[in-house]
Amino acid sequence: MPVAVPVPELGQFNYVAETQENLDWADLITLNFTLYGTPEGNKQLAETLVKGVREHGFFYVKNFNISQERVNRQFSLGKQLYELPLEEKLKYVPVNLDEGGFNGYVPSGRRILDAESGLRDRTEVYNIPKFDGFFTHNHPAVIQDHLAEIEEFAKSLHTEVLDPLHVLLAIALELPEDYFLKIHDYSRKSEDHFRYMKYSKYTPEENAKLGRLWGQGHTDLGSWSLLFRQPVAALQIRHHTTNEWKWVKPQDGTLTVNACDALSFLTGGYVRSTCTGKSVAAPPKDQEHVDRLGILYFSRPNNDVKLETNTFEESGNPYPPWKKWQRSKNRVRGDPEHAHAQILPGYSESRMRERRP
Numbered sequence: 001m002p003v004a005v006p007v008p009e010l011g012q013f014n015y016v017a018e019t020q021e022n023l024d025w026a027d028l029i030t031l032n033f034t035l036y037g038t039p040e041g042n043k044q045l046a047e048t049l050v051k052g053v054r055e056h057g058f059f060y061v062k063n064f065n066i067s068q069e070r071v072n073r074q075f076s077l078g079k080q081l082y083e084l085p086l087e088e089k090l091k092y093v094p095v096n097l098d099e100g101g102f103n104g105y106v107p108s109g110r111r112i113l114d115a116e117s118g119l120r121d122r123t124e125v126y127n128i129p130k131f132d133g134f135f136t137h138n139h140p141a142v143i144q145d146h147l148a149e150i151e152e153f154a155k156s157l158h159t160e161v162l163d164p165l166h167v168l169l170a171i172a173l174e175l176p177e178d179y180f181l182k183i184h185d186y187s188r189k190s191e192d193h194f195r196y197m198k199y200s201k202y203t204p205e206e207n208a209k210l211g212r213l214w215g216q217g218h219t220d221l222g223s224w225s226l227l228f229r230q231p232v233a234a235l236q237i238r239h240h241t242t243n244e245w246k247w248v249k250p251q252d253g254t255l256t257v258n259a260c261d262a263l264s265f266l267t268g269g270y271v272r273s274t275c276t277g278k279s280v281a282a283p284p285k286d287q288e289h290v291d292r293l294g295i296l297y298f299s300r301p302n303n304d305v306k307l308e309t310n311t312f313e314e315s316g317n318p319y320p321p322w323k324k325w326q327r328s329k330n331r332v333r334g335d336p337e338h339a340h341a342q343i344l345p346g347y348s349e350s351r352m353r354e355r356r357p
Helices: 039-056 068-082 086-092 147-172 179-183 204-209 261-266 321-326
Strands: 030-032 058-062 104-106 111-114 123-129 193-199 224-229 236-238 245-247 254-259 292-299 342-344
Touching: 030 039, 039 058, 039 147, 039 254, 068 123, 068 147, 068 193, 068 224, 068 292, 086 104, 086 123, 147 179, 147 193, 147 224, 147 254, 147 292
Parallel strands: 030 058
Antiparallel strands: 058 254, 104 123, 123 193, 193 292, 224 254, 224 292, 236 245
């Protein structure tokens, strides 16, 4: 059960008003965790989850025992983090960023979105690794001073959301209920990370120059991605069957969940990793005047879990090869050098990361 959290002087985080535009929303399923914990409820949720991971790869979870107040406090922390002077944030850039390191601060402007004008990305990332004893935690004061609370929140995402999802997926696949729990044991080393992510706005003229697209569609690398979102419409996904792109509607009191590549590998393709326009589409015109802040958690299998096609460790590089070029500075959107790069044997960039229309 989550522990009580004291209320410090974090200030109020104000959410933007929802869009009034008539967007083509995806019809996603919702898992209601009030049903979780009984054989009947788990069976019903497992059947619903199958629909989510097979048809869309994205779904919502509600009633997962984490209050909206605690979520709001994380948005307040993220807001304060990104209000720090750039020179302070740059002290926490990982020294191995260009080799694929990702824990710490990743500044914006490393990707060129429009080669003709030189327009660059405006996405900032701050990744906090697992609190499992394997990683050093060195953070700005706004994070360090509240690290115990952040740890409690991140671990709650594991116990209150990820663990139930792993049990339900095992039930759906008629596996022992602890099958995926063992693969994602929090006490064992893995590359899980908690993230504050900021997308700074573009002007209407800049959005038009970019075709209202800030990047290419992609799948996520791990097992599950958990996303708390402001009510800013910017997330799009591609339907597995129709290939249509749909907007994902931010919904009050829910967590948006994405099934990712590692689960697809672990289940022989039964779980479908969804191609998403996450952080790609410009918001509707009545919301493009605001910066966006996201609170995310990325789940990974434990580091000693081998995927059948994952042979990058033979090269001696501690990071998968795609991690290195994803972090490469001055990478141009659509660069053909990486359009067909091998991610894993049999899995190329063009296969895993579909180009947007």
